[in-house]
Amino acid sequence: MRIKCPLCGERDRREFYYQGDAIALQRPDADAGADAWDDYLHNRDNIAGVINDLWHHESGCGAWLVVTRNTNTHEVLATRLASDGASA
Template structure:
């Protein structure tokens, strides 16, 4: 899979570190029970289809990139710098 870094251009995905979904997580209250914290820390959705994910260009420019991709076909639909996506769900 190739990811187009908005600053560096198309690169092999091995230059990037995958960090997870580009969504804000609702952190539980400190006094929430162990089951709530376990769910928050260990369980994430794993949808088939289009997702928006955070990738860190570790072996490149060091930017955080939001990658919109299809998890079924592995098609990368688009990329944007995370700083430019602030307020858009990233």
């Protein structure tokens, strides 16, 4: 898979570190029960189709990117700096 960094250009995905869904998770309160924390730490939706992921250009410029991709085809549809906004 190739990812186009807005700052460095197209690069192999091995230069990037996948961080998960770009939509912010709701962190439980510190005194929330074990079930709430277990759900927050371990459970994620596994969406088939177009999603927005957060990637870190770890072996490049160090930028945080939002990558819009199709999980069915592995096609990267768009990339943008996370600082420009994470919503679709």
